[in-house]
Amino acid sequence: MSVGVPLLDSDHKTLIGLINQLHRSIGDEEEYAAVGSMLLALEEYAAHHFAREEKMMEACRYPLLAQHHETHGSFAGKVKALRARYDEDPTGVRARECQTFLNSWLIDHICTTDMNYRSWVIGHPGAEAAAQRVSLTGGGRRARQVDWARLRVLLVDDNVTFSEILRTILVSVGVTNLSAVHDLDSAKAVISHEPLDILVSDWHVGEENGLDLVKWVRRGPPDQARLPVLILSGHERMTNRDLALLAGADEFMEKPISARNLLLGMARLLEPAA
Ligand SMILES: [Fe+2]
């Protein structure tokens, strides 16, 4: 399925990864939260990827750019409509419906329409450079300064689907050193034995409270106590930003999580103090 530009192949992998996670969430008790986060991430990634692809087509003077742009617009409009329906009633948009639409549309688009520009971009000197000029975090200076490939991240979430959505978002910017655990004891074991740069934890980890983990981190030895912590929470649950910060978290975000906000939020925590 390669289109001949590694950055675009990597975008396609991210988009397909999101669709696969949607499949895994079917019937899950947190299916609605997963659908919301996936739709939000998909909308962001599609916008970012389409812009990237069109910049590259422009650089190659691809003759079918206008038609291709129109097809992208039609897809973006459909995802936007799904998201609007979700915002109105999160229980009204099911994972299976999204998956059917995405399989038939996006995968078909990648396998056919995108393949048409392949021969134009392969070996074109400006194609890769044009694609590189568009990034998910936009002009975010801090996000550009983060060395994502060296970052050591621990994710704590009892919901495996949501964990995988976060993983897809982080891998898309180059994170490779990432542990994901689903309970507090496993989280404490990783924190005690492995050097980490950031902890991203759900507030409700099954029956356990992620804020207890934050308090435990802050009571630990100096290196552990300084660990930046981002707390996430399902928007339907009773949670409060002030309580999370009071427990020692550095940042709090509600699900559905925006990929861009997650990356920019993490980058803010990782910036060395001035
Ligand atoms: Fe594409």
Ligand SMILES: [Fe+2]
């Ligand atoms: Fe495309």
